[in-house]
Amino acid sequence: MSDTPPSRIALVTGASRGVGRALALALAREGAHVVLLARTMGALEALDDEIAGFGGAATLVPCDLADFEALDRLGAALNERFGRLDALACVGGQLGPLTPLAHVEPKDWEMLVAVNLTANWRLLRSLDPLLRAGRSPRVLVVTSGAAHRARLKPYWGPYAVTKAGLEALARTYAAECANISEIKVMLANPGPLRTAMRAKAMPGEDPASLRTTQEFAQKAVALLRPEWSESGRLYDFPSDRLLDFAAPS
Template sequence: MGRLTGRLAVVTGASRGIGYAVAKALASEGAHIIAIARPRSVGALEELDDDIRALGGETTLTPVDLTDYDAIDRLGAAIYERWGKLDILVGNAGLLGSLSPLGHLDIKEWDKVMAVNVTANWRLIRSLDPLLRQSDAGRALFVTSGAAHKAVPYWGLYATSKAALEKMAEIYAAECAKTNVRVNLINPGPIRTGMRAKAFPGEDPDLLAKPADIAPLFVEMACPDYTKNGTIVHYKDWAKAS
């Protein structure tokens, strides 16, 4: 039996990159995956389903735009009706947005990045927190970035969104301190993803860790015996210690 046998996991941004790799890794340990991605990514979700089935796992494919907040509310209701609880939430989906001076950013783009990187995760918390509390060991993991702690020119939109996400997750962790729910953040660092390639187009991807390399960290932190709360775990530090 896997370490997550019988456990239910929601993974956002599951159609590619880190989300895809994490969904597969959680499934390989026995978790049933509710895989969420934008409706236009249905083909990639179906590929994920094929990969997980090949591992002997199960998925529930959920094509949802995370800015459709009513759909997030319906997700919580549907999970409650079918399973009555949720064990793992991985808030991975995110947008980079433009690398631009703050004063030149398009208003609609600012709103969209904030909607996906911050508000959607709050709506997931709002919808799924009651279900995580029904688990014997609810685990919520959110993906952050080192950009949240740096004042790098032209990174204002992305960095601001991740800083807001971190503070929100830390407060959620404090609110869960006396429950069975544990809330933590993971900073992947430089990982070979489409977002990374967009931000650093001249970088050699062969020099970067792959999404599959970081997936075991998510598995470890999703397990019931991982009891830290309100922490930010940096993949590079974890990899050195492992």
């Protein structure tokens, strides 16, 4: 492996599978040193092996997004090693129970809020100084049509509510960065993809009818490149369009 410093330092959450894994691979193939954050060490090691196989480099961070103290420490650890962060992809999240709101258990609600919303705020809080020190820093937050479609589906309440909150978080951060830094913040809606989460939500669906995480990653990786200039908008993969918020999906 070359001793030449990487052109980009990129952190991907939920990197062990699905969208996070595909996006991490896409970033590594473009020459970024990818910081891989996920709960499962075995899956991270397998991804690390694949990245090393084509000459890429990665740092493994086995961490549960609900471990807020670990997220708080992450910024200091990355600062000590790299001194900057050039790209952040907030992908990790959970579906939670698909049930009427009145039937949701408090522990399930609190878990969804912690993982899908609060963890991303803790990450931004921890990593903001590194992003401001980054080279053309870019932030991508993966959301869902459940958060912003014109008519919400019944029984998707906890997931939809936390994703809507996540969108507000990203929009706020984009607005705060607009005039004082080079940070650009985008949201992306993958739509229905061939993932384990989708299979859990729609068990009767034929996965062969869905697009792949690799197809989404090929589009989404552009939002993390230095030349990307938009901020505070939503990229909708199903329509391949940039949308303003509150637009139907």
